[in-house]
Amino acid sequence: MHKLFRFPQLFLFFLFSLTTTLFFAQGETDVYLVDIQETDQGFSFENFRNISNNEGYDNQPYFKDDTTLLYARTHGGQTDISVLNLSEHTEKYFNTKTEGGEYSPQPVPNSNDITAVRLDPDGKQRLYRYTEAGTSEEFIPDLVVAYYTLYNEHTVVSSIIEGDDLHLVVYDLTEGKSYKLLKGSGRSIHSIPDTKATSYTAKNEEGNFDVYQLDMETLESFFVCQLPIGIEDYVWITDYKIIIGSGAQLFLYDLFGNGDWNKIADFSEKGITNITRLSISPNGTKLAFVAETKK
Numbered sequence: 001m002h003k004l005f006r007f008p009q010l011f012l013f014f015l016f017s018l019t020t021t022l023f024f025a026q027g028e029t030d031v032y033l034v035d036i037q038e039t040d041q042g043f044s045f046e047n048f049r050n051i052s053n054n055e056g057y058d059n060q061p062y063f064k065d066d067t068t069l070l071y072a073r074t075h076g077g078q079t080d081i082s083v084l085n086l087s088e089h090t091e092k093y094f095n096t097k098t099e100g101g102e103y104s105p106q107p108v109p110n111s112n113d114i115t116a117v118r119l120d121p122d123g124k125q126r127l128y129r130y131t132e133a134g135t136s137e138e139f140i141p142d143l144v145v146a147y148y149t150l151y152n153e154h155t156v157v158s159s160i161i162e163g164d165d166l167h168l169v170v171y172d173l174t175e176g177k178s179y180k181l182l183k184g185s186g187r188s189i190h191s192i193p194d195t196k197a198t199s200y201t202a203k204n205e206e207g208n209f210d211v212y213q214l215d216m217e218t219l220e221s222f223f224v225c226q227l228p229i230g231i232e233d234y235v236w237i238t239d240y241k242i243i244i245g246s247g248a249q250l251f252l253y254d255l256f257g258n259g260d261w262n263k264i265a266d267f268s269e270k271g272i273t274n275i276t277r278l279s280i281s282p283n284g285t286k287l288a289f290v291a292e293t294k295k
Contacts, residue, residue: 245275
């Protein structure tokens, strides 16, 4: 693991204005896909396409593997778990329709199951596990999960809602134990490639988001970088390179670089605006991102 600066104080308080349940903004968003390649001259992005091409809220892409993309897709007036096979150009809905909407789908490691945050009409919000047979059950009982990642099949790193705050919590399903690490966590939580670590964001004193690395063996945190003003989402392309979206552009941060965010792509000619959530395929050849388009 690359050595990073250590986060000197693990327990910090940052106040978020939240309701008691997570509010998913139902904006007109789509999921886009590009092929990505890094060369000595920089990055190239080819084969740009809108892969959701659907009215409503299509969001939260996550690669199940190199050729399968999960995302939350508007379907019959609510959101469901869409499974897009990029090789066969087929798409299906994974979950049996529920009363609520499914958000932020992710595969359960070493399993064919999928997890997602379900938001029911009565306001109940939980992380559920869905099977190919059509059954579902709460993955972590009674925990109001807003954002999360699965470090492995039995360890969840999540931002949960308690009162008016988001709290970063690591939950061990095997032992049934939870470890609350801090208040004021953000929505972008990721496993870091080729490491025994995840990363999360927390709001700093300037009101911007910082990225921290979380050692999953010791639960110690290390400062990585500050995201640009107004940016909440990022993705690791390697264990030391981060990509973010801003407007119609993509920027790269190299932990061993000069400390700057460098522009690597501009999709403005495609009519793209407001790039947010991002996901990269395990082999690093495809990038999915959420964006709006010019009206």
